[in-house]
Amino acid sequence: xxxxxxxxxxxxxxxxxxxxxxxxxxxxxxxxxxxxxxxxxxxxxxxxxxxxxxxxxxxxxxxxxxxxxxxxxxxxxxxxxxxxxxxxxxxxxxxxxxxxxxxxxxxxxxxxxxxxxxxxxxxxxxxxxxxxxxxxxxxxxxxxxxxxxxxxxxxxxxxxxxxxxxxxxxxxxxxxxxxxxxxxxxxxxxxxxxxxxxxxxxxxxxxxxxxxxxxxxxxxxxxxxxxxxxxxxxxxxxxxxxxxxxxxxxxxxxxxxxxxxxxxxxxxxxxxxxxxxxxxxxxxxxxxxxxxxxxxxxxxxxxxxxxxxxxxxxxxxxxxxxxxxxxxxxxxxxxxxxxxxxxxxxxxxxxxxxxxxxxxxxxxxxxxxxxxxxxxxxxxxxxxxxxxxxxxxxxxxxxxxxxxxxxxxxxxxxxxxxxxxxxxxxxxxxxxxxxxxxxxxxxxxxxxxxxxxxxxxxxxxxxxxxxxxxxxxxxxxxxxxxxxxxxxxxxxxxxxxxxxxxxxxxxxxxxxxxxxxxxxxxxxxxxxxxxxxxxxxxxxxxxxxxxxxxxxxxxxxxxxxxxxxxxxxxxxxxxxxxxxxxxxxxxxxxxxxxxxxxxxxxxxxxxxxxxxxxxxxxxxxxxxxxxxxxxxxxxxxxxxxxxxxxxxxxxxxxxxxxxxxxxxxxxxxxxxxxxxxxxxxxxxxxxxxxxxxxxxxxxxxxxxxxxxxxxxxxxxxxxxxxxxxxxxxxxxxxxxxxxxxxxxxxxxxxxxxxxxxxxxxxxxxxxxxxxxxxxxxxxxxxxxx
Numbered sequence: 001x002x003x004x005x006x007x008x009x010x011x012x013x014x015x016x017x018x019x020x021x022x023x024x025x026x027x028x029x030x031x032x033x034x035x036x037x038x039x040x041x042x043x044x045x046x047x048x049x050x051x052x053x054x055x056x057x058x059x060x061x062x063x064x065x066x067x068x069x070x071x072x073x074x075x076x077x078x079x080x081x082x083x084x085x086x087x088x089x090x091x092x093x094x095x096x097x098x099x100x101x102x103x104x105x106x107x108x109x110x111x112x113x114x115x116x117x118x119x120x121x122x123x124x125x126x127x128x129x130x131x132x133x134x135x136x137x138x139x140x141x142x143x144x145x146x147x148x149x150x151x152x153x154x155x156x157x158x159x160x161x162x163x164x165x166x167x168x169x170x171x172x173x174x175x176x177x178x179x180x181x182x183x184x185x186x187x188x189x190x191x192x193x194x195x196x197x198x199x200x201x202x203x204x205x206x207x208x209x210x211x212x213x214x215x216x217x218x219x220x221x222x223x224x225x226x227x228x229x230x231x232x233x234x235x236x237x238x239x240x241x242x243x244x245x246x247x248x249x250x251x252x253x254x255x256x257x258x259x260x261x262x263x264x265x266x267x268x269x270x271x272x273x274x275x276x277x278x279x280x281x282x283x284x285x286x287x288x289x290x291x292x293x294x295x296x297x298x299x300x301x302x303x304x305x306x307x308x309x310x311x312x313x314x315x316x317x318x319x320x321x322x323x324x325x326x327x328x329x330x331x332x333x334x335x336x337x338x339x340x341x342x343x344x345x346x347x348x349x350x351x352x353x354x355x356x357x358x359x360x361x362x363x364x365x366x367x368x369x370x371x372x373x374x375x376x377x378x379x380x381x382x383x384x385x386x387x388x389x390x391x392x393x394x395x396x397x398x399x400x401x402x403x404x405x406x407x408x409x410x411x412x413x414x415x416x417x418x419x420x421x422x423x424x425x426x427x428x429x430x431x432x433x434x435x436x437x438x439x440x441x442x443x444x445x446x447x448x449x450x451x452x453x454x455x456x457x458x459x460x461x462x463x464x465x466x467x468x469x470x471x472x473x474x475x476x477x478x479x480x481x482x483x484x485x486x487x488x489x490x491x492x493x494x495x496x497x498x499x500x501x502x503x504x505x506x507x508x509x510x511x512x513x514x515x516x517x518x519x520x521x522x523x524x525x526x527x528x529x530x531x532x533x534x535x536x537x538x539x540x541x542x543x544x545x546x547x548x549x550x551x552x553x554x555x556x557x558x559x560x561x562x563x564x565x566x567x568x569x570x571x572x573x574x575x576x577x578x579x580x581x582x583x584x585x586x587x588x589x590x591x592x593x594x595x596x597x598x599x600x601x602x603x604x605x606x607x608x609x610x611x612x613x614x615x616x617x618x619x620x621x622x623x624x625x626x627x628x629x630x631x632x633x634x635x636x637x638x639x640x641x642x643x644x645x646x647x648x649x650x651x652x653x654x655x656x657x658x659x660x661x662x663x664x665x666x667x668x669x670x671x672x673x674x675x676x677x678x679x680x681x682x683x684x685x686x687x688x689x690x691x692x693x694x695x696x697x698x699x700x701x702x703x704x705x706x707x708x709x710x711x712x713x714x715x716x717x718x719x720x721x722x723x724x725x726x727x728x729x730x731x732x733x734x735x736x737x738x739x740x741x742x743x744x745x746x747x748x749x750x751x752x753x754x755x756x757x758x759x760x761x762x763x764x765x766x767x768x769x770x771x772x773x774x775x776x777x778x779x780x781x782x783x784x785x
């Protein structure tokens with residue numbers, strides 16, 4: 001790139017710097033919030049990436065490339081989108097305002113097109129890596145897509161996050177030559193100037209994981225000075241200088257800067273800079289490569305040339321570059337004063353009337369912006385898969401079976417479906433066989449970029465690795481599981497191919513990956529995850545492996561539908577419906593659950609359960625009615641007045657339960673009948689759908705000042721306003737709201753303490769889940785009327 005082009009890019013980056021700074025400024029000083037709460041923003045953290053991002057969007061990227069932007073650099077991203085013509089001017093004054101620009105880049109909430117949501121540090125860095133894993137899979141199965149580069153712009157402090165290194169080290173992410181991370185190496189964190197520089201450590205860790213490492217440390221001024229006689233002494237001193245001392249130079253000028261710079265320096269350094277004027281010295285010694293457009297573009301080109309492994313660029317920058325707060329140890333959340341903003345505006349040749357203007361379209365910079373807008377424009381992507389998922393696989397359930405086993409069978413049957421099977425892709429963090437994915441793997445194989453020779457044979461598991469495989473095996477990292485699931489669920493957008501992604505994980509370890517789970521759903525990803533086995537029903541494994549709060553997590557996570565069936569056919573219907581929703585195929589109106597837009601979390605068990613009670617309900621209600629109610633979230637498994645006609649006038653309770661505890665609940669209902677109490681049994685298949693239907697009616701009543709109605713799903717399952725006992729192998733509060741929803745007294749039973757090793761019966765006794773305790777709870781509930 002010639003000097004003219006660099007000069008044009010320099011003009012653009014100056015305008016980007018101004019707009020990013022002013023976007024934060026106007027949000028804090030020009031907009032009255034009325035609540036006394038600081039709006040915030042990160043002018044310094046934005047400024048440090050202005051050069052790197054200007055070089056990317058105005059010179060390097062192609063339309064097919066995908067970029068994750070450091071959370072605190074969101075004002076820079078929006079400034080760039082505005083200059084490219086992709087963002088209306090009205091949004092520039094609405095940072096962190098309702099309906100305006102989000103605090104951090106958001107796929108689902110920002111008005112301009114964001115490739116990767118960022119915010120929880122570390123996740124935005126790893127997301128493009130797993131998007132590249134997804135692209136490699138898509139290319140192998142559906143034909144090569146246009147070449148894309150997956151780029152992450154990250155802060156150096158993000159490298160303290162453990163999930164970064166879990167992602168870098170996973171075998172599934174090796175060999176991805178289309179990945180580039182750009183580290184904003186400003187050597188400051190939120191609280192301080194970081195003592196020491198960890199570049200050697202980080203370089204070694206990346207290289208050990210097989211990455212290509214590029215350092216962009218010096219700008220052209222320093223590079224030219226180093227090339228002069230005696231310049232080596234200057235370079236050695238800058239390399240050896242303590243980071244805190246170097247950062248302190250940015251707030252100094254004149255003789256004071258010279259004195260600070262030479263404090264502790266060898267004699268040769270002072271002699272070398274003796275003929276450098278005070279005015280020239282500051283720009284020289286603070287000339288970092290991360291703010292040199294040519295140096296950054298050269299680094300990007302070096303990464304493009306390495307195609308057999310991921311690349312990372314360490315771009316040495318200064319936090320607050322180009323601003324009066326540059327390098328200040330407390331500049332992370334600092335805001336420029338009004339006087340400083342006015343001075344900056346004048347320095348950029350702008351006025352109050354022109355400060356929000358785009359680049360003059362007839363100027364070289366404006367022409368470049370117009371060209372780049374055309375070059376980066378993208379065609380709309382299609383999210384719907386366009387296949388019809390069958391409503392059921394007619395899973396075989398002639399004897400007691402666990403939901404975990406039924407889950408594996410349904411997946412195998414769907415894999416045989418000529419329409420659906422090719423789009424299924426599974427993944428697991430080294431628990432594929434113990435979560436019942438073995439049948440699917442035996443049928444479809446394990447994905448590997450190239451065919452791998454198998455050195456052992458296993459009659460139960462044929463672990464054949466090839467580009468045709470449909471299971472992606474991960475190392476033991478739940479964060480990686482959810483990061484990969486999140487990107488598989490966005491393959492329709494980032495790789496032009498909708499998929500049906502499925503992940504499995506031991507249910508207690510859902511919590512290990514919760515940050516990444518939340519990240520995926522916040523980004524609008526759609527996938528199925530099965531947490532299995534779950535609860536204290538995993539009895540001998542002890543408290544460390546017995547999940548108790550995961551049902552609450554599933555219920556409360558936005559963008560997630562939580563499902564916990566007890567019976568195989570119900571699971572079959574629910575799983576097929578979930579895939580149908582993800583595929584976007586229209587289901588028959590009479591049997592479909594409400595349209596949903598998100599992920600699905602199935603909480604399953606290894607406890608075999610007798611299927612006869614479900615079949616009895618099936619006979620009583622018929623498939624159409626029962627399926628509709630199962631999908632809606634609850635149905636009456638046992639109608640006490642039909643099962644025990646002599647109890648028609650008896651005291652009545654309703655026993656509501658999910659999952660593995662249904663046998664105990666059914667036994668309790670029979671005992672209550674012997675004692676003259678009619679106990680209806682309700683299987684809650686999806687607490688989530690049931691709760692949402694209740695909340696919809698409540699909120700409608702609140703917003704319209706009308707009496708809330710009882711939603712159909714609740715009305716069908718809980719026909720009587722009688723006391724409720726909820727029973728759950730999970731924290732008791734997850735179902736405790738049912739009493740309020742039904743309008744009756746409630747006694748919630750569940751697991752509110754850590755478990756321990758033992759038999760199922762012993763642990764159920766310890767946590768009051770045996771039939772006798774459920775009977776006592778029902779009698780207690782009757783006294784509360």
